[in-house]
Amino acid sequence: MELWNGLVKAIELIVSLDPEVMQIAGRSLRLAVTSALLASVICLPLGSIIHFNRFRGKRLVISLIQTFYSVPTVVVGLFVFVFLSRAGPLGGLEILYTPTAIIIGQMLLIVPILLGLTISALSGVDRTILDTARSLGASGVQMAVLVVKEARFAVMAAVVMGFGRAISEIGISLMVGGNIRGFTRVITTAISLESSKGDIELSLALGIILIFIALVVNIVMNRIQQR
Amino acid sequence: MSSELRNISRITGIILIMAALVSLVAGCSGTTGASPLAPQARLRVATTTSLYDTGLWGYLEPRFEEEYGVELDVMYAGTGKALELGRRGDVDVIAVHSRAQELQFVADGYGVERVPFAYNYFLVVGPASDPAGIKGMTPEDAFRKLMAAGGGTFVSRGDDSGTHVKEKAIWKNAGFEYGGVQKAGDWYIEAGSGMGPTLNIASEKQAYTLSDMGTYLAYKGKLGLVPIVDKGAILLNVYSAIAVNPEKVPVKNLDTASNLIDFLTSPEIQKLIGDYGVGEYGLQLFTPCAGNEPTD
Incomplete structure (x- = not known):
């Protein structure tokens, strides 16, 4: 039984904290966390600006953002590759095939999700709370604080969601990371390479870790949303 | 307060709060930066998948890194893609096996010299x-x-x-x-x-x-x-290494790239290439040919 043997070996690799498995998993985690945090720095203020302002084409902007929720990772990968390649406009930065390139790609991938979900989170704040606050004489700043306070869990859930998409993508890591062993190899690219080579134990071990991370993310999301 | 002013103050407040939130989150999560080494300290080689899949590069890589103190990034790509990465300047050296395309690559000025190092x-x-x-x-x-x-x-x-x-x-x-x-x-x-x-x-x-x-x-x-x-x-299947030409393509690592080619054709490494896999598979995977074109 290939699957059973593979599974047993995979669990051995995880339990024994195999250095290669841990290194790859750690790198995946580090890159996705960084991407999610950097995307948050951009999206939370920008989302607030979009939400709290009335301007022409606001609906269009929001539907555009939502369209990009499901942008294919390989398209983002291709886009970043074309820009970062030495023959491309940002080639002088020399960051193609480095972890930095992966972070840039993953950020671009999850910015629409974070932005869109931030806007929905802020819109989801109950109108009556705001009306009550206003009638009690709250100032603009006080109102804004109130909205953010009310929406904080939904915003956090959005960040966690972005992280989930970043850690599970493969197209960007493969195309602009290059799957270089010990440098840009992450869980998903390692699984793809190892299984195409027919070495399923390492793939399975990494797959289990990825599912475990997804599980943790899910539990955290549920906790956040239940508050 | 006019509605516009109110809006502006609202937004400023929001941004400040969000920024505070984010820095708090960032602070809690500790060091998250993935600091890549400076590109100068790394040499990037695009190798044909057949050399990668046999494990030869995994075997040679640590030896080269130890001898020259350079991080070697080995990327696997078919010869066509490897040549393209070379033309774009995204790699410093290519290790491929398609004679006519390689000669064209050098003739077009993208490669310094075609150096055959092994065949099978x-x-x-x-x-x-x-x-x-x-x-x-x-x-x-x-x-x-x-x-x-x-x-x-x-x-x-x-x-x-x-x-x-x-x-x-x-x-x-x-x-x-x-x-x-x-x-x-x-x-x-x-x-x-x-x-x-x-x-x-x-x-x-x-x-x-x-x-x-x-x-x-x-x-x-x-x-x-x-x-x-x-x-x-x-x-007949000849593997060659070609350093990407800095006169044509904006790459900066020609010295290190030349080191890699000297390394591949050195007697010691040629012997390792010839012996590679013999113990495991009972047959020679590669015949070394140090810089010379093998004839059938």
Whole structure:
């Protein structure tokens, strides 16, 4: 039984904290966390600006953002590759095939999700709370604080969601990371390479870790949303 | 307060709060930066998948890194893609196996010099039952019979790699236009994958495929494929290393790139390449040829 043997070996690799498995998993985690945090720095203020302002084409902007929720990772990968390649406009930065390139790609991938979900989170704040606050004489700043306070869990859930998409993508890591062993190899690219080579134990071990991370993310999301 | 002013103060407040929130989150999560080494300390080589899949680079990489104190980034890509990465300046050295394309690459000024460092042979592998009855034929006759008789499935790399270019050359010698071969029928499958994955696909489908000797031997244990056609002058497979030319392409690591090529052709490493895999597979995967063009 290939699957059973593979599974047993995979669990051995995880339990024994195999250095290669841990290194790859750690790198995946580090890159996705960084991407999610950097995307948050951009999206939370920008989302607030979009939400709290009335301007022409606001609906269009929001539907555009939502369209990009499901942008294919390989398209983002291709886009970043074309820009970062030495023959491309940002080639002088020399960051193609480095972890930095992966972070840039993953950020671009999850910015629409974070932005869109931030806007929905802020819109989801109950109108009556705001009306009550206003009638009690709250100032603009006080109102804004109130909205953010009310929406904080939904915003956090959005960040966690972005992280989930970043850690599970493969197209960007493969195309602009290059799957270089010990440098840009992450869980998903390692699984793809190892299984195409027919070495399923390492793939399975990494797959289990990825599912475990997804599980943790899910539990955290549920906790956040239940508050 | 006018509504506009109110809006502005609101937004400013929000931004400040958000920024505070984010910095709090960032602070809690500790060091998250992935600090890549400076590009100068790294040398990037794009290698054909057949050299990667045999594990040869994994074997040589730490030796080179130790000797020269440089981080070697090995990327696997078919010869076509490796050449393209070289032309774009995204790699410093390419290690490939497609003579005509390599000569063109150097002639166009993208490469400094083509340095052959090892060779072996291609072979057609397939199921032991040999459904098309092509065992022992010349490559050209075997391909003609595959086309005429049917009965055999053929998996092509289909990725513009050196192996794929060789396959196209055999079809041409056998008298077929490649465009026609691609449309010849369901028996001709284009995998679009590296050598290892293509061998796995051929094994799963009990099909024939063209492989380099090294990858086939390295994968043999996992495959249900045996050598079918392994004689013919056209099957010679020469691996060369080429440093990307900084005069044509904005790369900066020519010294280190030259070191890598000297390393590959040094007597000590040539011996390691010749011995690589012999203990494990019982056969030589690569014959070293230190800078000289091998003749059949």
